[in-house]
Amino acid sequence: MSEQPLIRARGLVKRFGDFTAVDGIDLEVAPGEAFGFLGPNGAGKSSTMRMIGCVSMPTSGELRILGMDPARDGARIRGRLGVCPQLDNLDPDLSVRENLTTYARYFGMSRARARARAEELLDFVQLRDRAASRVEPLSGGMKRRLTIARAMVNDPDLVLLDEPTTGLDPQARHLLWERLFRLRQRGTTLVLTTHYMDEAEQLCDRLVVMDGGRIVAEGSPRSLIGTYCTPEVVELRFPDGVDPAGGLEGIGRVDPLPDRVLLYTGDGDAAVAEVHRRGLVPSSVLVRRSSLEDVFLKLTGRTLVD
Amino acid sequence: MVSPAVAVLERHLCLYRRLWRASAFSSFVLPVLFLVSFGVGVGRYVGEVGGVGYLAWIVPGVLASTAFQMAVGDSTYSVLGDFKWVRGFHAMRATPVGVRDMVVGGLLYALLRVESAVVVFLVVAGVFGALRSPWAVVTPVVAALLAVAVAAPVMGFSASIDHDSYFALLFRFVMIPSALFGGVFFPVDQLPQVVRPLAYVSPLWHGVELCRAATLGVAPPWPVWVHAGVLLVFAGAGGVWAVSAFGRRLRD
Numbered sequence: 001m002s003e004q005p006l007i008r009a010r011g012l013v014k015r016f017g018d019f020t021a022v023d024g025i026d027l028e029v030a031p032g033e034a035f036g037f038l039g040p041n042g043a044g045k046s047s048t049m050r051m052i053g054c055v056s057m058p059t060s061g062e063l064r065i066l067g068m069d070p071a072r073d074g075a076r077i078r079g080r081l082g083v084c085p086q087l088d089n090l091d092p093d094l095s096v097r098e099n100l101t102t103y104a105r106y107f108g109m110s111r112a113r114a115r116a117r118a119e120e121l122l123d124f125v126q127l128r129d130r131a132a133s134r135v136e137p138l139s140g141g142m143k144r145r146l147t148i149a150r151a152m153v154n155d156p157d158l159v160l161l162d163e164p165t166t167g168l169d170p171q172a173r174h175l176l177w178e179r180l181f182r183l184r185q186r187g188t189t190l191v192l193t194t195h196y197m198d199e200a201e202q203l204c205d206r207l208v209v210m211d212g213g214r215i216v217a218e219g220s221p222r223s224l225i226g227t228y229c230t231p232e233v234v235e236l237r238f239p240d241g242v243d244p245a246g247g248l249e250g251i252g253r254v255d256p257l258p259d260r261v262l263l264y265t266g267d268g269d270a271a272v273a274e275v276h277r278r279g280l281v282p283s284s285v286l287v288r289r290s291s292l293e294d295v296f297l298k299l300t301g302r303t304l305v306d
Numbered sequence: 307m308v309s310p311a312v313a314v315l316e317r318h319l320c321l322y323r324r325l326w327r328a329s330a331f332s333s334f335v336l337p338v339l340f341l342v343s344f345g346v347g348v349g350r351y352v353g354e355v356g357g358v359g360y361l362a363w364i365v366p367g368v369l370a371s372t373a374f375q376m377a378v379g380d381s382t383y384s385v386l387g388d389f390k391w392v393r394g395f396h397a398m399r400a401t402p403v404g405v406r407d408m409v410v411g412g413l414l415y416a417l418l419r420v421e422s423a424v425v426v427f428l429v430v431a432g433v434f435g436a437l438r439s440p441w442a443v444v445t446p447v448v449a450a451l452l453a454v455a456v457a458a459p460v461m462g463f464s465a466s467i468d469h470d471s472y473f474a475l476l477f478r479f480v481m482i483p484s485a486l487f488g489g490v491f492f493p494v495d496q497l498p499q500v501v502r503p504l505a506y507v508s509p510l511w512h513g514v515e516l517c518r519a520a521t522l523g524v525a526p527p528w529p530v531w532v533h534a535g536v537l538l539v540f541a542g543a544g545g546v547w548a549v550s551a552f553g554r555r556l557r558d
C-alpha cells in the first residue's frame with residue numbers, strides 16, 4: 001500500500017467545450033513527496049488540481065488517487081484529502097473556530113473530536129487569538145492560513161494547495177512556508193501549484209512546469225536548473241537607445257528582455273569582465289545564481305510574474 | 307458517525323445562531339401581530355366565514371402562509387449566495403458531502419425553522435381560542451409537508467439562476483399571487499371561476515385547506531389524499547429538480 005503512488009495519471013485530458021485546458025499529462029506522486037505544478041496563468045494547473053481533488057471529472061485518460069477511481073469512489077477519496085482551493089471559500093459570517101468545526105463535521109468527525117482538532121489547528125496556524133472573531137474582517141494572510149488549517153482538519157493523507165501564498169505579503173508568505181515545511185517534515189504528502197519560483201524551490205522535492213495544458217519539463221528544482229540553465233546569470237541594463245545585442249555574441253546565451261538583457265554563463269564575473277573588455281557600458285550589472293525563473297523563461301519564452 | 311446531511315444542517319444552524327435576530331421577528335412575532343390585527347381587527351367587520359369566527363378561520367391560513375414564506379425565504383438568497391459569493395457548496399463539494407446531502411441538509415433546516423415557528427404560532431392561536439378540533443395536532447405535519455413542497459423546488463430554481471434579479475420574478479409571479487389567491491384571507495370559491503386554477507396549482511392552497519380542516523375539524527374541499535398528494539408531488543419533483551440543479555452547478 002505505501003509503495004503505491006498516491007496520484008497516478010496517464011494521458012489525463014480536461015476539455016471545456018472545444019477548449020483543451022489539460023492536454024494529456026502523465027504524472028505520479030509518491031507518499032511523502034512534496035510535488036509542485038509551476039506555470040503561467042491558464043497553464044491548466046487548477047484544472048489538474050480539481051481533477052486530483054475529485055471535484056472535476058477528467059474528459060479522458062486514466063486517473064487513480066490513493067489507488068482509487070475518482071469516478072466511482074469520489075466521496076471516499078475526498079474523505080482522505082485536504083484541499084486549499086485557489087479561491088477561499090470560508091464562511092465569512094462564522095467565527096474562525098466555527099469554520100473549522102463545521103468543516104470537520106463534513107468528514108463525519110464527532111463533535112468532541114472536531115472541537116479538539118480545531119484547537120490544535122488554531123495553534124498550528126497561529127490564529128488562536130482570533131479564534132472567536134468573524135472571518136470576514138480578517139486579513140488575506142489570516143484567511144489563507146485558516147483555509148490551510150481547514151484543509152488539515154481530517155488529518156489528510158494528501159494535501160492539495162492551489163496557489164497557497166498568492167496575494168500575500170512577504171512576511172505572511174514566509175509564515176505559511178514555515179507551516180507547510182513542518183507538514184512536509186511530518187511526512188504529509190503535499191501537492192501545490194505556484195507562480196513563484198522561490199516557493200517551488202523552497203517547498204518542492206520535485207516539480208513539473210506546465211504550459212498550455214502540457215508538461216514541458218519535470219524534475220527536482222536543482223536538476224531543472226542544471227538541465228535548462230547555466231549555473232550563473234548576468235543581468236545587464238543599458239541606457240535608453242543603446243542596443244548591445246550584437247556586441248554580446250559569444251559571451252554566453254543571450255536573452256534580450258524588454259527592460260534588460262540576460263546572459264547565461266558558467267562564470268558570471270568572467271562574463272562581466274568580457275562585456276567591459278568589449279567596451280560596452282551597461283547602466284547596471286547583476287550577477288546571480290540561476291533560478292527556476294530562468295528555467296521557466298527558457299522553456300516558455302515568458303517570465304512568470306510581470 | 308454523523309450523516310453528511312446532518313453536518314450540512316449544523317452549518318445552517320451555526321449561521322442561524324449568528325444571524326437569528328434578523329429573522330426572529332419575521333418568523334415568530336410578525337405572524338402573531340398579523341393574527342391579532344386581522345383576526346381581531348378585521349374580524350369585527352367580517353363576522354363569520356364558513357360558520358366560524360374570522361379569527362378562527364384565518365389562523366390556519368396565516369399559519370400555512372407563514373410556513374410557505376419561511377420555506378421560500380430559506381431557499382432563495384442563501385442558496386444562490388452559497389453558489390456565487392460564499393461558495394459554501396464548493397467547500398462542501400471538496401469533502402465527502404454529496405449533492406443530495408446538501409439538498410437534504412437545507413430542507414432539514416427549513417423544516418426546523420418552520421416547525422419552531424408553527425409551534426409558537428399554534429400555542430398563541432390556542433390561547434386565543436382559535437383551535438376548534440383535536441385534529442389541530444396534525445397541523446405541524448401538514449406544515450412540514452408544505453415546507454418541503456415549497457422549499458425543494460425553490461432550491462432547484464435558486465440553483466439554476468445566475469443573478470438575484472430572477473428572485474423578483476419569483477416573488478411577483480409566484481409568491482404574491484399565491485398569498486393573495488391561496489385561500490389565506492378569503493375562501494377560494496369567492497374568486498371568479500377563471501382565477502381559481504391559480505389556487506389549485508399552488509402548494510400553498512393545498513396546505514391552507516389541510517391546516518384549516520385540522521384546526522376546525524371540518525372536511526377539506528377536495529379529498530385529503532388529493533391535497534396531500536399534490537404536496538407530495540411538489541416535494542418529490544422539487545427534490546429531484548434541486549438535486550439535479552445542484553449537481554449541474556457544481557460539475558465542471
Ligand SMILES: Nc1ncnc2c1ncn2[C@@H]1O[C@H](COP(=O)(O)OP(=O)(O)OP(=O)(O)O)[C@@H](O)[C@H]1O
Pocket residue numbers: 016019020021039040041042043044045046047048086558
Ligand atoms: N470551468 C471552466 N470552464 C471553461 N473554461 C475553463 C474552466 N476552468 C478553467 N477553464 C480554462 O482552462 C484554462 C486553464 O485554467 P486553469 O484555471 O486550470 O489555469 P491555471 O494554470 O490554474 O491558471 P492560474 O495561474 O491563472 O490560476 C484557462 O484558459 C481557463 O480559462
Ligand SMILES: [Mg+2]
Pocket residue numbers: 045046047086162
Ligand atoms: Mg489556477
